[in-house]
Amino acid sequence: xxxxxxxxxxxxxxxxxxxxxxxxxxxxxxxxxxxxxxxxxxxxxxxxxxxxxxxxxxxxxxxxxxxxxxxxxxxxxxxxxxxxxxxxx
Numbered sequence: 001x002x003x004x005x006x007x008x009x010x011x012x013x014x015x016x017x018x019x020x021x022x023x024x025x026x027x028x029x030x031x032x033x034x035x036x037x038x039x040x041x042x043x044x045x046x047x048x049x050x051x052x053x054x055x056x057x058x059x060x061x062x063x064x065x066x067x068x069x070x071x072x073x074x075x076x077x078x079x080x081x082x083x084x085x086x087x088x089x
Contacts (some may be wrong), residue, residue, distance in 0.1 A: 040068060 031039075042062040048055055
């Protein structure tokens, strides 16, 4: 299973990829086994039938935990983009 990676041309030519800038190709991280385990735990919790208050609380806690991890992961990129935007003004 691959995440955040574009399809690679059969001939290995990466120069013409239409949706990803050349300086970003091949630098996307793959989810770790810990990421997958957390996501499956969240999905299992969310897919239970007739959730109880406890289930809702568990799902909410897992979702908030995952949201914080995502925010920490994208924060450096957001700061970089913010810096570039300020320099262009």
